[in-house]
């Protein structure tokens with residue numbers, strides 16, 4: 001499948017830090033409770049760190065206590081792409097940026113969080129860039 005932003009892996013490797021590259025392009029996972037946005041409550045927009053596409057808004061961020069930034073809904077459902085992920089002996093739903101195909105995290109449903117969607121988009125901080133809103 002072709003993405004709107006389609007760069008050779010060497011170019012991504014040159015543009016991203018090794019840690020960013022590992023998560024975004026190799027579907028890595030940052031260690032729980034280490035990401036810079038885990039507990040952030042700043043109002044603003046979270047964009048894809050690889051291509052800058054708007055992905056999530058702070059209004060849908062909630063405290064899941066899972067160790068990663070958690071959102072109950074993307075800013076726009078077409079901003080993310082969902083794929084079945086059968087790695088590590090589990091069936092999970094991978095979340096990717098729909099614009100550049102970079103790995104963001106996973107989405108889980110029906111866990112009982114008191115949110116409007118009962119979904120948890122469990123996203124690596126390093127996949128995101130927060131732009132605080134002017135107030």
Ligand SMILES: [Zn+2]
Nearest residue numbers: 048051097100
């Ligand atoms: Zn992207």
